[in-house]
Amino acid sequence: MGGNISQLEKELNCESLTVNEHYFGLVNFGNSCYCNSVLQALYFCRPFRQKVLEYKAKNKRVSQNKETLLTCLADLYHHIATQKKKTGTVAPKKFIARLKKENVVFDNFLQQDAHEFFNYLLNTIADLLAAEKSGNQTGPTDNNGKNNSDSNRTWIQDIFQGTLTNETRCLNCESLSSKDEDFLDLSVEIQQNTSITHCLRVFSNTETLSSEHKYYCENCCSKQEAQKRMRIKKLPMILALHLKRFKYMESQNRHTKISYRVVFPLELRLFNKASNKGGDDKLYDLVAVVIHCGPGPNRGHYITIVKSFGFWLLFDDEMVEKMDVSSIEDFYGITSDTQKSSESCYILLYQARESMLSS
Amino acid sequence: MNCSASAGQDSVSGATLLNPSTTGKEETVKCQFVTREGTYKLFKGDNCRTTVVGYTPQTNTPVKCSFSGDLICFNAAKELYVCNYKGIKNATDLNNPIDKRSYKGLYPTCHDFNVFADNVHLLVGLSAGQIQLMDPIKKEFCKLYNEERVIDKTKVTCIKWVPGSMNLFLVSHSSGQLYVYKEDLPCGSTTPHYQLFKQGEGFAIYTCKTKSTRNPLYRWVIGEGSINEIAFSPCSKYLATVSQDGFLRVFNYDTMELVGRVRSYFGGLLCICWSPDSKFVVVGGEDDLVTVWSLQEKRVIARGQGHKSWVNVVAFDPYTTTVRDAVDSANEAFGEESETPATRSENISHSLNDSNHLQHHSSTSSSSTIPSLNRNHCGSPSIEFNNHSTHLTCNTVNKSPIINSSRNSPSSIITSYRFGSVGQDTQLCLWELTEDIIKQPVGRSRTSILLHSPTNGSQHPLNSSSSHVSSSAQQSAYCSNLTSTDKCHNTLLPSQTGNCLPNNCNYLDPDVYTDHTTNTISSSTSSTGNNSFTNKHGQTRKEHKKNFSLASRNSDKNSLNKASHSKLNDDPIKLLGTSICPRLDEVPLLEPLICKKIAHERLTALVFKEDFFVTACQEGYIFTWVRPNKWENMQIAPSPIPSIDEEAALVDDNESTVV
Numbered sequence A: 001m002g003g004n005i006s007q008l009e010k011e012l013n014c015e016s017l018t019v020n021e022h023y024f025g026l027v028n029f030g031n032s033c034y035c036n037s038v039l040q041a042l043y044f045c046r047p048f049r050q051k052v053l054e055y056k057a058k059n060k061r062v063s064q065n066k067e068t069l070l071t072c073l074a075d076l077y078h079h080i081a082t083q084k085k086k087t088g089t090v091a092p093k094k095f096i097a098r099l100k101k102e103n104v105v106f107d108n109f110l111q112q113d114a115h116e117f118f119n120y121l122l123n124t125i126a127d128l129l130a131a132e133k134s135g136n137q138t139g140p141t142d143n144n145g146k147n148n149s150d151s152n153r154t155w156i157q158d159i160f161q162g163t164l165t166n167e168t169r170c171l172n173c174e175s176l177s178s179k180d181e182d183f184l185d186l187s188v189e190i191q192q193n194t195s196i197t198h199c200l201r202v203f204s205n206t207e208t209l210s211s212e213h214k215y216y217c218e219n220c221c222s223k224q225e226a227q228k229r230m231r232i233k234k235l236p237m238i239l240a241l242h243l244k245r246f247k248y249m250e251s252q253n254r255h256t257k258i259s260y261r262v263v264f265p266l267e268l269r270l271f272n273k274a275s276n277k278g279g280d281d282k283l284y285d286l287v288a289v290v291i292h293c294g295p296g297p298n299r300g301h302y303i304t305i306v307k308s309f310g311f312w313l314l315f316d317d318e319m320v321e322k323m324d325v326s327s328i329e330d331f332y333g334i335t336s337d338t339q340k341s342s343e344s345c346y347i348l349l350y351q352a353r354e355s356m357l358s359s
Numbered sequence B: 001m002n003c004s005a006s007a008g009q010d011s012v013s014g015a016t017l018l019n020p021s022t023t024g025k026e027e028t029v030k031c032q033f034v035t036r037e038g039t040y041k042l043f044k045g046d047n048c049r050t051t052v053v054g055y056t057p058q059t060n061t062p063v064k065c066s067f068s069g070d071l072i073c074f075n076a077a078k079e080l081y082v083c084n085y086k087g088i089k090n091a092t093d094l095n096n097p098i099d100k101r102s103y104k105g106l107y108p109t110c111h112d113f114n115v116f117a118d119n120v121h122l123l124v125g126l127s128a129g130q131i132q133l134m135d136p137i138k139k140e141f142c143k144l145y146n147e148e149r150v151i152d153k154t155k156v157t158c159i160k161w162v163p164g165s166m167n168l169f170l171v172s173h174s175s176g177q178l179y180v181y182k183e184d185l186p187c188g189s190t191t192p193h194y195q196l197f198k199q200g201e202g203f204a205i206y207t208c209k210t211k212s213t214r215n216p217l218y219r220w221v222i223g224e225g226s227i228n229e230i231a232f233s234p235c236s237k238y239l240a241t242v243s244q245d246g247f248l249r250v251f252n253y254d255t256m257e258l259v260g261r262v263r264s265y266f267g268g269l270l271c272i273c274w275s276p277d278s279k280f281v282v283v284g285g286e287d288d289l290v291t292v293w294s295l296q297e298k299r300v301i302a303r304g305q306g307h308k309s310w311v312n313v314v315a316f317d318p319y320t321t322t323v324r325d326a327v328d329s330a331n332e333a334f335g336e337e338s339e340t341p342a343t344r345s346e347n348i349s350h351s352l353n354d355s356n357h358l359q360h361h362s363s364t365s366s367s368s369t370i371p372s373l374n375r376n377h378c379g380s381p382s383i384e385f386n387n388h389s390t391h392l393t394c395n396t397v398n399k400s401p402i403i404n405s406s407r408n409s410p411s412s413i414i415t416s417y418r419f420g421s422v423g424q425d426t427q428l429c430l431w432e433l434t435e436d437i438i439k440q441p442v443g444r445s446r447t448s449i450l451l452h453s454p455t456n457g458s459q460h461p462l463n464s465s466s467s468h469v470s471s472s473a474q475q476s477a478y479c480s481n482l483t484s485t486d487k488c489h490n491t492l493l494p495s496q497t498g499n500c501l502p503n504n505c506n507y508l509d510p511d512v513y514t515d516h517t518t519n520t521i522s523s524s525t526s527s528t529g530n531n532s533f534t535n536k537h538g539q540t541r542k543e544h545k546k547n548f549s550l551a552s553r554n555s556d557k558n559s560l561n562k563a564s565h566s567k568l569n570d571d572p573i574k575l576l577g578t579s580i581c582p583r584l585d586e587v588p589l590l591e592p593l594i595c596k597k598i599a600h601e602r603l604t605a606l607v608f609k610e611d612f613f614v615t616a617c618q619e620g621y622i623f624t625w626v627r628p629n630k631w632e633n634m635q636i637a638p639s640p641i642p643s644i645d646e647e648a649a650l651v652d653d654n655e656s657t658v659v
C-alpha cells in the first residue's frame, strides 16, 4: 500500500502539481465503503468542503464541545486538509462511530445504501445548523421579519437546494396551478441505453391525470382531468443526481439492481428549466461520481471518482489512484439485460460553472 | 420545378413521429420502418451481418464502415475486414473477407479508402496512435506511420485522405491534435521539432522544423481534448472538426483560417457531416442533439431533439433530397463563384509568404515541382469527388442517365435536405431540413458561396492548367456548378426511376411543392409544445432576426490574430445566446421524421447509398437497409415483403453471439 501511495505522489508530481491538495484514502471499518465513497465525493465538492472547514474553524474559537455528526465530519475533513503529505490514508473512526450512534439504520456491519447515507448526512447537517442558528438567534437578531423557511436556510440549502415546480392544468377550465417543491438531490428513473440528461428530461414530461387519478380543481370545485408536468424552477449550485438503480422486486421480496447503461456527460445543462427568464441556464461540470459495484444494494462495494485540478482520481476505500478520463465510460453501466452485477454510476455530483469573466 | 421521391408523397401518416414522452415501455427492435417515400426494410440475406468472435460490447471501439466502390472496410474489436460489398444486388459474405487483419494489443479505430487508377489505398488508424497504409487488393505493400509513436501516442480518432490527393492525408488524435502526413516521407525516430506557423481562436498550426523531409508536414492543435471527427466539405475547400471541448470548427483548409464555430449546448461533439452541396454542417454529440450550422450565414439554424442518448453518427442522405430549378439562383451562384478565385489566390499568396516553401501550398504555385501533390491528379473531377465523398458512390454518379440531362439545367438548388443520425440509444433518426428552416431571413446579404464545386481545387493555378478542366475562371466556375448539379440531380434518380411516386404528382406544379413543405413543417413541430418555431412563416423570420442580430458581428470577429482572447471567447457561458450557441428556444427545434430502435447495441455507423443504407453497431453487426422500391433490383429473393404496417421484431438470432 505504501508503494501505491508513493506511486500516486510520483504521478502527481509529474503533473507538476503545485496546488495544496490532499488525496487521502479512507480506511474501511467493515462494509463502510458506502460512507467512505460519499465522504470522498463531498470532500471534492469544493463549496461543501469549504463550509465544513469554516465550521471547524469557527467551532475552535467558540469551543463548542458537543460532539455531532457535523463536528466529526469537520474534524475528519480538517485532518485531511492539514496533512503535511499529499497522499496517505485516514481512518474515519470517530465519524463512523458517531454515525452508528445517531442512527440505528447504520448501526451494523451491513452494506448500506450510499444514497440513503448521502441524504441522511445532508439533512442531519442542515438540521444541526438550523438548530444552532435558532439557538444563537435569541434576541435582537431575530427581528428582520424573515419567514420560517428562510430562517431555517443553511449553507446546505445554499449549496444543494433547488426548486421543482409542479404545474397542473385543468383540462376543463384551463386554469393553471403550480406548487413548488424544494429538493437537495433528484432521484432519477433510468432506462437502458439512455443519457442522464434524457432521463432528467423525461422527468418533465407531461402526464395526463385521468380516471381514478383525476385532479381536484379548486376553480371547478370538482375532480377533473388535468395535465401535470414537473419542471425545474431554481437550479442548485451543486446538482446531486441519484440514479434509481435498486428496484424492489415483489416476486423476490428484495431489491434488485438495474445495471442499465446510462451515459453522463462531463458537462451538462438541463432541458427542463421552467423558464429562461431570470438568468442563463446553468452549465454544470461533473465533479464526483459514486459508483456501485456488484449485484445489489446489500451486496457489493462503493467507490468514488472525483475531478481535481483537471484530472480524475479513483478512491476505493484506502486506495487512491489517478485515472484516465477515458476510463469513466467503464462506469456507465452495461447493455446486457441478463447480467445484473456491474460497476455503474449511482450518484452524480455536478457543480455549476462560474463564467470565466466573473471568476 | 422538380419534385423528388421524398416530396412526392404528401401524406406523412405513414411516418411515425417520435413522441418523446413515450417512455418506460420496452421497445422492440425494428427491422423495417415507413417514411413518406415508402418502406425501408432490413436486408435479411444470411450474410449481411457479421458475427465477431470474442467481441464484447463493453470494449470501446466503435465499429465504423468505409466504402469504396464495391469494397467495404470495417473494424470490429481487434480485427479489420475488407470485403466485397455489392449492396443489395448480390449476397455479400462479410465472413469471407478479401482481407482480414488481427491486431495484438491494439485496435483499429478508423479507416479511409483512396482509389486511383486500379490502386486501392487504405489507411487505418490504430488505438496506440500508429497509422497503417495498405493495398488490401494487391497486398503489395504495407507502410506504418508514427510507428515509434514519437509524433503522437494517443488513439487515432479519424483519418482522411486530402480530397484529390494521392499522397496527403490527415490524422486526428484524442490528444486534440491533427497531423498532415505525406505518404512517401519518413516519420523519423525522434520527437519532431515544431515551429508555430499560424494561430487563431482556439487553434494553432505548426510545421516541422526539418521542413518537408519528414512527417508530419503540419501539426494542428485544435481546442481542448480529443478531436472526435474531421470532415472535408464535398467541395473540398473546407475542413471541419468536432472536439470533446464541444466545438465544431470550420477551417478554410488551404488558407488555414477559421471560418466558423459552433458550441454544443453542452458536452463534447462526437460526429459531423457536410451537406452534399457543402452549404450546411450537421453535428451530433453528448447533448443528445443534432445541430445544423449554415456556412453561408455562419450560425446555428436548427437543432433536432429525438435521441435518448449521445449521437454517434450523422450522415446526409443525398438520394432523398428535394431539388428545385431556380433560374435566379444560377446568377447568384455565378456572381459569387467569380469572386472566389480572387479571394482564394489572395489567401494563398498570403500563406505562401508565411510558409516560404511548405509542401502543400507550394503545389498551388507551380504545377511542375511536385506533381504528386496535385490534389486533382487522378482523373476527372467527378471521379475525384466520388472517391472522397462518403456520401456518394462513384458508380452511381457516372452511370446515372440523369447526369447528361442535368447539364442542361445547372441551376437546380436543393430545397430540402434529408439526413440521418444514429446514437448510443440504439435508435436511428431521420431528419428533414426543409426550405422554411434553411431559408435566410429577408434582407440578409449573402456572404459566402452558394454552390461549391466538389472539385474546388480546380481553381488552383495548377489545376487550371490541367487538361481536364477549363482554364477560364468563369468556365471553371460553371463546371463547378455543373458538378454540384450532377449531385443534386443524382438525388432525383430514385424518384424518377422508382415507382414510389403517386401518378398524380405534378412535378411542375409549384403548389404541390408548397403543400408538401407546409405539411412537413407542421408535422415536425406539432407535438412540441414549447417550440418557438411555428409554421407561421413571418413570425419565424422575425424571431430569427431578433435573436441573431449578433450573427454578422460574430462572424466578422473571427480574425485570426486575436488569439489572446481565445480563452474568453471559448467560454460557453458567454457564448450561450449567440449564433455560436443559441438558447434552446432561439432556433427551431426539429423532431425526427422517424425515430426507430433498430439494434440491441449502440449504433456506431451510418452510410447512405443509392439503393440502401448501412448501419453498424457495437456488437459488430453490419446491417443493410433496402430503400423503398429497391427490392426488385435484388437478385437474391428476400423473405416475403411484409405489409407496410407490419413492424416485426428482429429474429432472435440477432441477439445472440455476443461473448
Ligand SMILES: [Zn+2]
Residues within 6 Å of the ligand: A170, A171, A172, A173, A174, A175, A217, A218, A219, A220, A221, A224
Ligand atoms: Zn378546472
